[in-house]
Every structure is written in structure tokens, then in C-alpha cells.
Amino acid sequence: MNILLSNVEWMLWNIFLAALSIILGRASLKVKPKILHALALVVFLLFIPNTIYIVTDLGHLFQQWVGVFGWLKIILVVQYVIVTPIGFITFIYAMKLFKMNLAKFTRKLRGNRVMILMNFIVSFGVVVGRVQRANSWEVFTNPARIYRNTLTTLISPRLMIYVFVLGLFYSIFYFAWTKASVGERT
DSSP: OHHHHHHHHHHHHHHHHHHHHHHHHHHHHHOOSHHHHHHHHHHHHHHTHHHHHHHHTHHHHHHHHTTOOTHHHHHHHHHHHHHHHHHHHHHHHHHHHHHHHHHHHOSOOOTHHHHHHHHHHHHHHHHHHHHHOOOTTHHHHOHHHHHHHHHHHHHOHHHHHHHHHHHHHHHHHHHHHHHHHHHHHO
16 A cells, blocks of 8 residues: 555656646747747756656556555556556647747757757667656756766666667657548648
């Protein structure tokens, strides 16, 4: 039962961070002066990885499975069935907000290449968060740690493979989703 209660705590926190990304993305669209818009966009970008990061928490399900018994296993699965789609949905919405922000900031939007690059940037942020246990706000509160974590990730072939695999997965998911949603509208 402790596992389930602990899950509620960190799942709610991760959902809050994903929602904060959406709030920051929407707020950044409302900023008028270009310099302030650019600053708001940077803050928004720092929080986007918190959306899809939730999906990486699925790894906990397999570790926790042996720690719960009977009907508690059903509750455990339900927790992950509820929280995982939130990660996917907030990711897609955050990426849509990113694209809208980029279009507002520059008319030279390069379409799919920019979105692919963004997926790999997000995957880098997810790896720094998942493996190095860094948080988005530490860019402001502990920049030295973020610098070290970034360098550690960049020089680690294992972590860069992880970044590449996640970036590829995020790109495939993003383009499959956007293609499916465009197809639904036509």
C-alpha cells in the first residue's frame, strides 16, 4: 500500500510539472515585445521535457509489480494507465504551443526539421532529468549542476544513445499523432 500512496505523490507532482509547461507555453504566446517573448519561450522550453518525462515513469511499474499483491496490482496498473496518457497528451500540446510560439517569433519556420530537432532537445532534457535527476528550475537555482549534468550526458556514449533512441521515439510519435489528427480533420 505504501507504494501506491508514494506513487500518488510523485505522479501528482509530475502532472503538475507537465501542466506547468502548458501554462508557460500559453503564457509565452501572450507576451508582446520580441525580447520578452524570446525569454518566455526559453523558460517554456526548459519545462517541455516534463511532459513526456511522465512516460518514462512506466519503468517503475515493472519494479513495483513485485511489491504489491492481489487487488493492489489492479490499482497499480490503473495509476499508470491514468498518468501515462497525460504525458503523451501534454507533450503533443506543448509541441503545438512550441510551433505556435516559433511562428510568432520568426516567419522563417522550417517546419518538420525544427520539430525533429526539438524532439531531440526534449529527449536530451528527459535524459538529464531521468538519469542525472536534474530539474528544469535548476537552470536558475543551480546552473553549475546543470552544466555538469549536461557535460556528463554529452560525453557519455550510453546516455547519448538513450537521447537518440528517445528522440527518435518522440519524433515518430509526434509525426504519427499530427498526421493522424490532420487526417481526421480532412
